[in-house]
Amino acid sequence: MKKSLWFVFALLILCVGCKTPAVLQPITAVEEMDYDVSPEVLKLHKKLKPLERPQVRYTVERAVKTADSCWVLVRIAIPYKSIWKKEFYSADMIFHVPEGVMELGNLSLDSRTHKKKTDSDSGEFTSVDVETRAGHIEYLYYSVKFAYDERMKENAEILLIPRLSNERYIFGYEATVLPLYWIDDEAGGMFWSECAGLPQEVLLESSPIKR
DSSP states (O other): OHHHHHHHHHHHHHHHOSSOOOOOOOEEEETTOOSOOOHHHHHHHHHHOTTTSOOOEEEEEEEEEOSSEEEEEEEEEEETTSSOTTOEEEEEEEEEETTEEEEEEEEEEETTOEEEEEETTTOOEEEEEOOOOTTOEEEEEEEEEEEOOGGGSSSOEEEEEEEEEOSSEEEEOOOEEEEOOOEEOTTTOTTGGGGTTSOSEEEESSOOOOO
């Protein structure tokens, strides 16, 4: 999504300008940096303030398995001013077990609080608008269902790789790991009924869990 936005923006400049502008390479930094950083990276932290602002957080609300299927529900907490004007936040979601990995897709949030959860298989997306307010945290819910295998019984987790960027800077946050502790619902079906009417992968404005 970010690459597409940059491409369209460059075309608009070329249409109104009389010469081709030089491509501006964004300054990139990651949270794990533990060495002497360059003046450009120090400027990134001064301008972007990625570690000083409120940050988007994730919590596993449900991890349910049956004989051959499983359902995972992740709550996404979006604090006020976690994304500033003209900024873009994205997080790759990856299901991980010792035997391998599976891409779940990408969560994208822009400064207008317009969220898109892209389906990595079909290329389709669901879109939700959420208005953040001072002193409040807004929530979205990411729901995904996929095939279950006994090799996923232990050490299963969702790995999130978040990034924050604008037209000049890109900052990669330290990866977030969400361990999955499965609820075995093969016999009763009580928990599985909460996701029975949901698509295979969807972004929701409210939790499907019956309180």
